[in-house]
Amino acid sequence: MVKARATIADIAAEVGVSVPTVSKVLNGRADVAEATRIRVEQALSRHEYRKPVSSRPTGSRASAPRLLDLVFHEGDNLWAQEIINGVERISGPERVGVVLSGLGGQHRPPQEWIDDVMARRPLGVLLVLSGLDATQRHQLHSRAIPFVVLDTQGNPPTDVPTVGSNNWNGGFVATQHLIGLGHRRIGVIMGPSDVLCSRARVDGFRSAHDDAGLPFDPALVRWGEFTPGSGFHHAREMLAGPARPTAIFAGSDDVAIGIARAAREHGLRIPEDLSVVGYDNLPITEWMSPPLTTVNQPLREMGSLAAQMLLTLAEGRTPSSTRVDLMTELVVRDSTAPPATV
């Protein structure tokens, strides 16, 4: 016999509190004693309580404000801006307000952030390069607040909707392009090694070497941050010796900007003395001197798709697909050329 879903009344009876008290906890209200709140949360979790979706406002001028929470593990770069623009392309016409949060480099939001989200009851939550632990997932689930992970940092459970892009392919086509130009000594300066997209891009770099029957020098594979400073630091070292690479694959466009500055300090011209491939295809790259060859990661499309998925889930409908990777492709500009010494 299938057990019927627990109602708020069932939860209240079990914990020994009133129905309005359970309701207050569900709505993130402050006027509930902490001990009571914890007991109610535990009962909600035990019963896998989920608020009926139909009880939530979805009309375009309903009294509750229509909000969507957008969370970045770090927000201060052009990469984040592209995703925001993609989200706004969907939320704007739908008159949904986008609430922005930055986690200051953390990959998991603090509990007080979850409390605030439960209090403002958004239509959904979009997490960029960050995830939720099981308790946090359940807390949103019990409030019928759907969430989608964009460009996942780790490997979330299969029931978590995700939008990403084909990072392995990006690393592969970038490296294949350099090998095709005749480069045999290629460096890579990547983001953090504990972020899945970094590892996939470096695996693509390796596979392109294997595919061409070429070895690669492990000393030329560097892990760092997705920042100009990290690109500068690693490139300055890598370009110092006589065994320097003739080309570098950068883990992001920001990293490529740092590499360009290190090349300049070493008196190396791009692309005559050093080829550089970036990653992301931020709008600024076409204005760089020289314009940057880079891997297009469709960040705006990823943001739009994730926002669309959230609004569909918020209406209680099921999106046609909930685990999507968009395709990456190489954009060839002027920062790559055959090596001088072929």
Place this chain on the structure above:
Amino acid sequence: MVKARATIADIAAEVGVSVPTVSKVLNGRADVAEATRIRVEQALSRHEYRKPVSSRPTGSRASAPRLLDLVFHEGDNLWAQEIINGVERISGPERVGVVLSGLGGQHRPPQEWIDDVMARRPLGVLLVLSGLDATQRHQLHSRAIPFVVLDTQGNPPTDVPTVGSNNWNGGFVATQHLIGLGHRRIGVIMGPSDVLCSRARVDGFRSAHDDAGLPFDPALVRWGEFTPGSGFHHAREMLAGPARPTAIFAGSDDVAIGIARAAREHGLRIPEDLSVVGYDNLPITEWMSPPLTTVNQPLREMGSLAAQMLLTLAEGRTPSSTRVDLMTELVVRDSTAPPATV
């Protein structure tokens, strides 16, 4: 005799509707007939009705979500990102959610945006490079929703709180630096001529010439957009002839990036053949090749100060000052040098 402030009951009696109906209009609810809504709005405006501040939630875990609306006339650049970071430095610790809106290049929000703001009842509204008309100002005022204008596009009424920076001084010190290096033929590629900050920067450019007893060539003063594309387009033209300038003052760092690319196309090296000064001091400028000499506009501080001002107003208190310009200063890096032909 001072006339007593109208109450909701007075407004309701005058219009001939119920008190809850007036309340619904004030709270941006949808379930009021349009004709009634207009009559209520007119009565509110006539009486300069203002909701008592004390009736609004300000506690850190009150039931209404604590939000702050942040509106950009255009949001897709690093400049906006700096302001967002400044706002979040204040809103984060206060656990206030930041709702982001872009106006797609318009300087005045559409009425439906105001309707949505009234429905979500934020603690306050921060308008960047945009303003409100008298009706919109009154609508927010009657709901006791304070607003602050950051880097005003026009000249708002004196009772509107504003945060800006000293644009005239920025134009003056940038130009003085170039004149001091020995440049006598200096171009300027600015943003739109109908934006106050553009005009103030160009006036500073002129005054620096006057101050040094030097003439300037009006043909070298160009108005455009604050974008790389605009910098590229104007610089390509300006650098084409034999009467080209030896230095260009860019209206923004984005404009400077476009100028650098045009210089490269003309085979001109920076700073050997052309000096360039940017404006804003975005984090990316120190990583440019060469690192950019630029005017520091304290965008983060401006964002923080405006957010702080809003939260103070939301508590019904008066900020110590409500018309503030922060100081700009020159940051000298490697994109400026004496002209080759002194």
